[in-house]
Amino acid sequence: MxxxxxxxxxxxxxxxxxxxxxxxxxxxxxxxxAGGGEKYVARHHERGKLLPRERIELLIDEGSAFLELSPLAGWGSDFTVGASVVTGIGVVEGVECMITANDPTVKGGASNPWTLRKTFRAAQIAEENGLPSISLVESAGADLPTQKEIFIPGGKVFRDLTRASARRQPTIALVFGNATAGGAYVPGLSDYTVMVKEQAKVFLAGPPLVKMATGEDTDDETLGGAEMHARTSGLADYLAEDERDAIRIGRRIVARLNWRKASPxxxxxxxxxxxxxxxxxxxxxxxxxxxxxxxxxxxxxxxxxxxxxxxxxxxxxxxxxxxxxxxxxxxxxxxxxxxxxxxxxxxxxxxxxxxxxxxxxxxxxxxxxxxxxxxxxxxxxxxxxxxxxxxxxxxxxxxxxxxxxxxxxxxxxxxxxxxxxxxxxxxxxxxxxxxxxxxxxMGPAQLAGVLSIVSRAAAEAKGKPFDEEADAGMRAFVEQMVEEQSxxxxxxxxxxxxxxxxxxxxxxxxxxxxxxxxxxxxxxxxxxxxxxx
Structure with a gap:
């Protein structure tokens, strides 16, 4: 052949x-x-924390593949390539899962407009293919300078989680650090939530905002620490000793899902x-x-x-x-x-x-x-x-x-x-x-040629001479622009x-x-x- x-x-x-x-x-x-760069990666490691891809590597079955999705999201924009989140499909205890992991080395894992688009796409793939979802959470919430592009459409993240649960597509949240404001609803809306002791912080408003809104003086642990949520609020279903323990618990949750494929x-x-x-x-x-x-x-x-x-x-x-x-x-x-x-x-x-x-x-x-x-x-x-x-x-x-x-x-x-x-x-x-x-x-040369023909016809209709030099410059500019955009x-x-x-x-x-x-x-x-x- x-x-x-x-x-x-x-x-x-x-x-x-x-x-x-x-x-x-x-x-x-x-x-x-590279995420947020060497400085922020080093700072993250110094705190005893794993990077998002390190967490994913421990979560998925040993020797199995991880199909990362949309790794170049935000390329060419003002935001870091990858959009401060890692998404992809990995096998956990023999079950293919959609995995989403915030990258806290990029502005604390804050969500920008490209983060939303990437997260929405991951949720769409999970829905269409009937996949359980695992969220590895550590995010400062919305990127406030771009909140006008995030706030309104961002509610879809919560809607997608609740609809997945209603479709009996399990949703699991492993919380490794901050889950603030809207981010708090990811563990709040997931079927299963695991929080890391002395690391996870889940609250609608942090101590400064609480002070401003109510006058109350409080601290992170009292307001939204992992132990408080495990012992008092009940938001945490499991309290993990450290990140590796949280990942171990997450794997056991998947192992108990009694998950089966529809096709032979x-x-x-x-x-x-x-x-x-x-x-x-x-x-x-x-x-x-x-x-x-x-x-x-x-x-x-x-x-x-x-x-x-x-x-x-x-x-x-x-x-x-x-x-x-x-x-x-x-x-x-x-x-x-x-x-x-x-x-x-x-x-x-x-x-x-x-x-x-x-x-x-x-x-x-x-x-x-x-x-x-x-x-x-x-x-x-x-x-x-x-x-x-x-x-x-x-x-x-x-x-x-x-x-x-x-x-x-x-x-x-x-x-x-x-x-x-x-x-x-x-x-x-x-x-x-x-x-x-x-x-x-269409191809760059064809598009530039079409514009040239239209310009020539317009000049003839007006009885004006056609500027060949300007036309050549226009064609070169358009060809380069279309080439770059394609x-x-x-x-x-x-x-x-x-x-x-x-x-x-x-x-x-x-x-x-x-x-x-x-x-x-x-x-x-x-x-x-x-x-x-």
């Missing part, structure tokens, strides 16, 4: 290009891991027929250069085995050739795949996708979308051929499909092609981006994906996601909107 271009230098050039991007990605991730265990599987490492040899540096998505598929899906004689069963291989569709298994779980081939979506591709999505729903099969598209085809011939109604049918199918969707941007994701291929606006269960990918309303870090920083990943990790990441999806029942639909014929 595979036929990597072996022209002299091609593979090496592609690999070097992606390795350079991956090195830069490591640097960006390091900014999130995956079948036995073989590793891919081709080494995922060779993905780095496949992807051109120039997104305009096409590559065969079958090569990508061959490196992420299960290889042939006794119960899976063919790794990828392609559907309609001779029709709509610029969109590859077919069936496979990934870590033993069934999946339907839609992958862009030559970039442009024509009417045939849209009709093929619509049928394929309906078939996946009829067989309760999750769908994986691999993006590398410049959008739907334009031009008089294609408009007359019905490209709008055929593209609309594809978007209709994507919008109303109820089987879980996964999306990975492996190249370009421009225009309405982003929508038809299940972009962020269509709520895929998970969406990840490769470091070479780009997404925008880069993965910008999009990931705005939470338009769940993370930028190494292409070689794609199979592992998708395997974790499919396992998470199987926590809740998978059911397709036979109810779609009106399809224009």
């Amino acid at each position: 595979t036929a990597i271009d072996s022209e002299a230098g091609t593979e090496g050039d592609r690999r070097e290009h992606l390795l350079a991007k991956l090195a830069d990605l490591d640097e960006q991730h390091a900014k999130a891991v 265990e995956p079948t036995a599987y073989a590793e891919p027929a081709y080494d995922p490492d060779t993905l780095l040899d496949l992807i051109p540096a120039d997104l305009k250069e096409p590559f065969d998505p079958r090569e990508v598929i061959a490196r992420i899906v299960d290889g042939p085995s006794a119960g899976n004689e063919v790794a990828f069963d392609e559907f309609k291989p001779l029709y709509g050739a610029s969109l590859v569709t077919g069936w496979a298994r990934l870590h033993g779980r069934p999946i339907g795949i839609l992958a862009n081939a030559q970039g442009v979506l024509f009417s045939e591709e849209a009709q093929k996708a619509t049928q394929f999505i309906q078939l996946a729903n009829s067989s309760d099969t999750p769908l994986l979308f691999l993006h590398n598209t410049t959008g739907y085809m334009v031009g008089a011939e294609y408009e007359q051929g019905g490209i709008i109604k055929h593209g609309a049918a594809m978007i209709n199918a994507v919008s109303n499909s109820t089987v879980p969707h996964l999306s990975v941007l492996i190249g370009a994701s421009y225009g309405a092609g982003n929508y038809g291929m299940n972009g962020r606006a269509y709520d895929p269960r998970f969406l990840f981006t490769w470091p070479n990918a780009k997404s925008a309303v 880069l993965p870090y910008v999009l990931s920083g705005m939470l338009y994906d769940d993370g930028v990943i190494d292409p070689r990790d794609t199979r592992t990441v998708l395997g974790i996601c499919l396992s998470v999806i199987d926590t809740a029942p998978v059911a397709g639909t036979d109810r779609f909107g009106v399809f224009r014929m």
Whole structure:
């Protein structure tokens, strides 16, 4: 199946290009891991406290993976990369859980607008996939200078916790330090609450505000200390001796949940027929250069085995050739795949996708979308051929499909092609981006060219001479601006994906996601909107 271009230098050039991007990605991730910086990390450790990722490492099962989500949240903003919170999926006592951990080295773990967006996304994933949630709490509450952006929407955090409990999705809070003001409601609204002795402080208002509001003189321990809440208020269900004891108790709580997945265990599987490492040899540096998505598929899906004689069963291989569709298994779980081939979506591709999505729903099969598209085809011939109604049918199918969707941007994701291929606006269960990918309303050169044509037409309509020099400057400026805005870090920083990943990790990441999806029942639909014929 595979036929990597072996022209002299091609593979090496592609690999070097992606390795350079991956090195830069490591640097960006390091900014999130650094938290508030060496000074505040050292101060935190000197107090005998663990960092958020250290707490997570002790919480999850030894040797298991932690799928961190939205690590670049807030990238390019005025806030620290990572948004002062760590979120992700980890296995605790054999149970996949959504884990949220405040980073107290960043302004005491105070929540800024990006913290909220990241927390909301984590809660959405937990809800859609039926996951228990564990909150590792140590936060000074809201970032007061940005309170106008936090206060009103922030109430959704509390709503999400109570609704999760009502859905019988357990919520657990392990409190390691301050949980002030609105933050106090996280342990208050959780099903189970553990507080660390002489560290946890949970109160609606600290001593200074109490003094101002009521005139009462009090101290942290009397007002909201862990022992008080364990012995007097009853807010603490468990009193931990130290952080490690709190984590031990948290693990025992999960072990007693009697938690069960809705879906059956995956079948036995073989590793891919081709080494995922060779993905780095496949992807051109120039997104305009096409590559065969079958090569990508061959490196992420299960290889042939006794119960899976063919790794990828392609559907309609001779029709709509610029969109590859077919069936496979990934870590033993069934999946339907839609992958862009030559970039442009024509009417045939849209009709093929619509049928394929309906078939996946009829067989309760999750769908994986691999993006590398410049959008739907334009031009008089294609408009007359019905490209709008055929593209609309594809978007209709994507919008109303109820089987879980996964999306990975492996190249370009421009225009309405982003929508038809299940972009962020269509709520895929998970969406990840490769470091070479780009997404925008259209390519930088095309957008600048459109603006140039419009400006030229306006000048002609007014009978004025067209300023070619100014036009060239405008085009260069717009191309640079769109290029910068379409880069993965910008999009990931705005939470338009769940993370930028190494292409070689794609199979592992998708395997974790499919396992998470199987926590809740998978059911397709036979109810779609009106399809224009």
